Amino acid sequence: MEFLFAFGLFLAKAVTIVIAILIVVFSIFAMTRRGDSPDSFRDIVKVTKLNDRYDAMRDAIGATLLSKKEKKQRRKDRKKEKKSEKKDGPDKDRNRVFVLDFDGDTSASEVESLRDEITAILTSAKEGDNVFLRLESPGGQVHGYGLAASQLARFREQNIPLTVSVDKVAASGGYMMACVADHIIAAPFAIVGSIGVVAGLPNFHRLLKENNVDYELFTAGEYKRTVTMLGENTDKARQKMHEDLEELHDLFKDFVGTHRPGVKLEEVANGDTWFGSQGIENGLIDEVRTSDDWLLDKSEQTDIYSVKCRKPVSLRDKIFGFFTQVTQTFTRQSMSPTGDHEHRYLI
Secondary structure, three states: OHHHHHHHHHHHHHHHHHHHHHHHHHHHHHHHHHHOOOOOOOOEEEEEEHHHHHHHHHHHHHHHHOOHHHHHHHHHHHHHHHHHHHHHOOOOOOOEEEEEEEEOOOOOOOHHHHHHHHHHHHOOOOOOOEEEEEEEEOOOEHHHHHHHHHHHHHHHHOOOOEEEEEOOEEEOHHHHHHOOOOEEEEOOOOEEEOOOOEOOOOOOHHHHHHOOOOOOOOOOOOOOOOOOOOOOOOHHHHHHHHHHHHHHHHHHHHHHHHHOOOOOHHHHOOOOEEEHHHHOOOOOOOEEOOHHHHHHHHOOOOEEEEEEEEOOOOHHHHHHHHHHHHHHHHHHHHOOHHHOHHHOOEO
């Protein structure tokens, strides 16, 4: 009897644990199903009027510097403006500037948000509107920055003037994006240029050979693989790799020359970089100026709106994303970088 009692108690605990696990799994599944609804995956577009920020700054300074009479008059003017705007909406006769931000990493991961922000602007842009992009990027993967540049080209196709501002750095892939603009401004010590291509990887073939480890690679197609991390690289493979780099460099130079015919490609397309104050001489930029100065100057006569677009991430995506990231990290560490073309070249 004592045995049966103990067994029954164990069975009850086991059943309780199983039921608890099923409840948790069902709850997670239900939440992720709700996350699949169209509303939950709808892009979140946040639009902020930057003029209000500048007005708040002026009021903060004015609170100390202005007389009581001037403060009172300013409050009346502000109240009148707000009342008019609330009643009639924004002044339709004033031009608008849409401000975008792109802080690029190696994979140009922000291109997903950028493409949605551009689409949102294009759905409501009118004649006389302008777009201002605050760009920061040292460059990265070719396909990511190529797509980002192509997204910016959509403004030119719709005849919407685009100004790109570089306060710190827009080099290589970052400059590929910048050169699409109608006008490029840069801070005096901002870094621009680096019109070149680079690819590199370690090779462990001799280490494997010394330890009697064979590496076998099977391909179909002469150039399915050229240089690898683990195999013995041949002169022919290195030559092919170099040819690919030169071809991509030519495409990069043609792209810059098409969008900025005034740039002196023979001087700047060597992979070197320049400061903003030097960029005017060789045509890399049009004006030495900071983004803050440009926006503040426009704020008096123009309505300025910051546009940011971020997609909500469901619980299921967070869970799956974690395991996907772990899997990709392991895969990339165990495979040759040349096995995945998206990681092959950097600009």
